[in-house]
Amino acid sequence: MPVVKFLEYVEEHQNDFVERLRKAVAIPSVSGDPAHRQDVFRMADFLIDELKALGASVETRDPGQQDFHGQTLPLPPIVLATVGNDPAKKTILVYGHYDVQPALIEDGWATDPFTLVEDDQHRLIGRGSTDDKGPVLGWINVVEAHKKMGLELPVNLKFCLEGMEESGSEGLDPIIYSEADKYFRDVDAVCISDNYWLGTTKPCLTYGLRGVSYFHLTVKGPRADLHSGVFGGTVHEPMTDLFALMSKLVTPDGKILVPGIYDQVRQVTDEEQKTYDHLAFKMEELHDAVGNKINIHESIRDTLQHRWRFPSLSLHGVEGAFYNPGDKTVVPARVVGKFSIRTVPDMEPEKVTELVKKYVTDEFNKLNSKNSMTIECTHGGNHWLSSPQHPNYVAAAKAVEKVFSVKPDLTREGGSIPVTLSFQEALKKNVLLLPMGRGDDGAHSINEKLDRSNYVSGTKLLGTYLYEVSQVQL
Structure with a gap:
């Protein structure tokens, strides 16, 4: 043959x-x-x-x-x-x-x-x-x-x-x-x-x-970077606003806080549940891959479902902030927080962007800050x-x-x-x-x-x- x-x-x-x-x-x-x-x-x-x-x-x-x-x-x-x-x-x-x-x-x-x-x-x-x-x-x-x-x-x-x-x-x-x-x-x-x-x-x-929607959250204030000893406590600081907003996106146990996100997620069917019954996977493999035992979920089923078929939100970095070794007492004039949402059926990228923009804008308004804020989706790949x-x-x-x-x-x-x-x-x-x-x-x-x-x-x-x-x- x-x-x-x-x-x-x-x-x-x-x-x-x-x-x-x-x-x-x-x-x-x-x-x-x-x-x-x-x-x-x-x-x-x-x-x-x-x-x-x-x-x-x-x-x-x-x-x-x-x-x-x-x-x-x-x-x-x-x-x-x-x-x-x-x-x-x-x-x-x-x-x-x-x-x-x-x-x-x-x-x-x-x-x-x-x-x-x-x-x-x-x-x-x-x-x-x-x-x-x-x-x-x-x-x-x-x-x-x-x-x-x-x-x-x-x-x-x-x-x-x-x-x-x-x-x-x-x-x-x-x-x-x-x-x-x-x-x-x-x-x-x-x-x-x-x-x-x-x-x-x-x-x-x-x-x-999963798909991925990537966001840039920008907060701008002074014309240029400031000395914290001269201006600290007298102006709204962009980094403070940014951290306040980033902290409102996701909880430490992975729950996305943007209202309406989970409403779009397709329900797990009984037939789909069966596909998780005999998978060749052990939690030790997750521990080895990560290099530590920091898993949120204890069971294999919950872990894999949150990896594959539920959305997640991850914080990736801050552009414009001081990050070199040592100390620098600077107040950044402009900072950009970067985060993404991994999307699943039946989430639509346009709807995700709409929900994120509304929520972040509402949360920024609650700060009563005199800084300016913009948020944009730089990439919206579908699942x-x-x-x-x-x-x-x-x-x-x-x-x-x-x-x-x-x-x-x-x-x-x-x-x-x-x-x-x-x-x-x-x-x-x-x-x-x-x-x-x-x-x-x-x-x-x-x-x-x-x-x-x-x-x-x-x-x-x-x-x-x-x-x-x-x-x-x-």
Whole structure:
């Protein structure tokens, strides 16, 4: 059987696949650092060369330019690649990103972040190993295995690879929508591998993500910063007003204080409750991830529901305030408090913004301050929800069982991957989140890693999924 030959090939050639990942990690494609913008382009060229060498038809789209704090930078290309164009086969679109978060050895890395190192526990350590170069290369490994064995893929495969995901996917959405009836016209379903298992022992399928609405709360007073010894106690201080307002947003146990927020939240059904019964997750995994036992909720069910399907409000920082070591008796003239709300079904970003603005304005008026206050939503990404009963998910579940000999957990996630919603809305097709890495991979953190077993088995899973999805009615 072709799928058996494929699995054998992956097992036998895993060292070659690790070397491919090693070359990719060595390219410091940090999209958020102008000094590395050319490296992001270099990473795109690397992927283009890899795909062309395997016979893929590759084209690119130019997203244009970026205004980066007054500096104009070219945006890296959207790489579109096609393997197969048989009209009798289904066409599956896979998405991934080739840029990474910043990483410096002085941040606390045990090894050079851009040199892939395999430790004695067979963890492949390096920036981008799990987010998202490993999964992207997993798809390329699948194509290589079939080409080298002289086998046709069971589906037509399309790639959409971007280089700005870690910087807000700037320039991607317009291309997705403009290509919906062109390059993406024949797509039957979408698969994204840019997330992680819930824990460390069991694969999962992810069918929901929270959205995020980000706010800037600005308080302005004097023309310039003031000396607290001269003016303290004689003027309304912006920082004092800001702290008073920020303290009214959320309680220490996580309850959002904005009136009306919870009225929009979809109720938990009995059917949904059952999905939490046997999840492979322990509270110790939360403690290990956080580095302390500071959990609000005691049960796994409550913890995961507040991570996945209830909204949360987090305070992120204050711009304009003194933050260097030492003492400085300054009264800031202008401060900006930054916070976000993670949203869930059936919350609407516009309604959330309306409620937040009204509440903060009402609370500011109660202060009787002579300072001025403005609040704006700088980003309003919506939540995303699919159905694990969709044939695309059923096919993925069968693939998990064949590769890992276990039924996958059905999970949602607390973070946001805006491109899932973009593909779903633009293409009107089902989007599947099929993770490769584990919950302890440390994406965005120091010593990011991807276990060799996850990389190898993950490549097997991606290929097996293609065989399973080719047999279902989408």
